[in-house]
Amino acid sequence: MTGRKDGVTISDVAAAAGVARSSVSRAFTRPDMLSPETVARIKEAAERLGYVPNHTARALSTGRHGNVALIVPDVANPFFPPLIRAAQSEAERFDFCVFLGNTDEDPRQEDKLLGRFAGQVEGVVLVSSRLSDAQIRAHAAMRPLVLVNRDVEGIPRILIDSAPGVSEAVRHLAEIGHRKIVYVSGPPTSWSNKQRRAAVRNSAAKLGIEVETVAAPVPSYEAGKEAVGAILKTGATAAVAFDDLTAQGILAGLIERGIAIPKDFSVVGCDDVLGAATYPSLTTVSNRSVEAGTVALSLLMQMLQTGIAHDVRHMLGTHLVIRNTTTGFVKK
């Protein structure tokens, strides 16, 4: 018993326009099959009655819902909103709606959302997934799936390659006189985290400078601030953080302890989500999240249209953005 309030259906329009229901349907889905004046008459009637096609009914009949799901670890992390926004508007170009899922960095939550969305989406984009490779593969086997910042072979993925930017950062730090640095790591299951950590280590090794790792298991201001004690204990003179939020927390913690930035200590962030808002303004690695969102969605759309999933591995390069938390360091 639906008893909907907006009860204007295809039948109402058909009656008003004096045509069959199927013609109304056609007027909206394949106008070329009808004579122009019939289409006009139907559209006019539809407009007048305020008819809006019921997507649920259409989906039941066609099997195509015109929806996709976009799942992210944390909407409130400034890295994601631009990506979401870009994905959203790309989806719109294809007249698709997007379900947004927030996992709170919790794999179980992620799995649960995937299940909850299943059956009403045609495909899904998983951003910075914290799921295991096996779980991801399982889901990918059931429906079109595109990954962002997660590298699982065989599954279409778009990767923001922070290695070039991070390497630049380490080189930059070496050049201004640092001999020992620390990488403040992000979520353990994050592909980006692994990639960044590896990039730091590799470049440091090449340049002959020392590097230690300090954990900040969640990418946030608070986690960064809490890591400061451990950072200082290493004796390093510079920190490369997993992301800008963490870096900002580190900055705050350092300043709180009376350490002068950048004179006594250098800090580098990642993702450039803060712009020049911090003081001193943060040296960081550029971000390609908007492109990532757009490409991920258009890739998914392409999969939906062609029905085939190529093993694409789309890399988006990055570079260092030098601001004021590094240059100005005075070697002692």
Add this chain to the structure above:
Amino acid sequence: MTGRKDGVTISDVAAAAGVARSSVSRAFTRPDMLSPETVARIKEAAERLGYVPNHTARALSTGRHGNVALIVPDVANPFFPPLIRAAQSEAERFDFCVFLGNTDEDPRQEDKLLGRFAGQVEGVVLVSSRLSDAQIRAHAAMRPLVLVNRDVEGIPRILIDSAPGVSEAVRHLAEIGHRKIVYVSGPPTSWSNKQRRAAVRNSAAKLGIEVETVAAPVPSYEAGKEAVGAILKTGATAAVAFDDLTAQGILAGLIERGIAIPKDFSVVGCDDVLGAATYPSLTTVSNRSVEAGTVALSLLMQMLQTGIAHDVRHMLGTHLVIRNTTTGFVKK
């Protein structure tokens, strides 16, 4: 969630269990109407076949999709993500999914999204809507609707009341010596903007200080920066901005022109989305967006369950957060 491609329907299960389709349906929706052993037999068959109820078909039949829509002007504006996140997790408590809509501050886009979502959501939350009252009323007549930061009588709405905070701000500015201030306005159709402008004017009038208005039609860093010329031209010594983004832009523009903050000029933001990240750290008005998101969604859920829409008008108070873009002003 378990895997395999679906395609197994209620009929398959019915056949396998040797019962009618309606019994299978009941086994999942009203098990108490069936004998325990029948339920067990059906569930066993369902499990064995990997049956999973088709959400779309169920929705078409019942009119309940278990989805709601959340529409915001700009996902990337830091004011919204915490609200989205809160709404999201509140929805989850009721096992609802949320469609996210981004309007890019465009009323036509907002209207279009509303139509596109129609038929697959049970209700919608409209945040900071740029639609006309009439349009909002029209949509509210068709389906459960809750407003955030928009005051339309008769429609359930939750309002972040920045008046107290803004008034405090003006008083604060007067106390530290300002005699003329400017309000840098936000989107013309924004309820928050009107409310804030009125609060500034009222308090200023009471305190006997002058106030002018400068327009920044879109709430963004860039818009704020561009407004600086006009702000300076008024001869005011302090600015209250529509929001923190705008304030941050103003700050940047001012500093760029060599104006010392807060010595020569005071700036106040609104919404406290930047924390203490700017330099000098921004004096601003507190924000209640998380509560707004939670309350909006639980209100909507309540409407969905009871079927009635009370004319609630939920106000969330605010206060001034004094940081370093105001105190330190030196009167000349």
Add this chain to the structure above:
DNA sequence: CTGTTAGCGCATTCAC
């Protein structure tokens, strides 16, 4: 070109 006839998968009256 357009009308007629079947379903899509499920929930829900009714009978039994």
Add this chain to the structure above:
DNA sequence: GTGAATGCGCTAACAG
């Protein structure tokens, strides 16, 4: 308790 119909709103053959 359970089964047999009916319909949710729409699309997709199949005729004319």
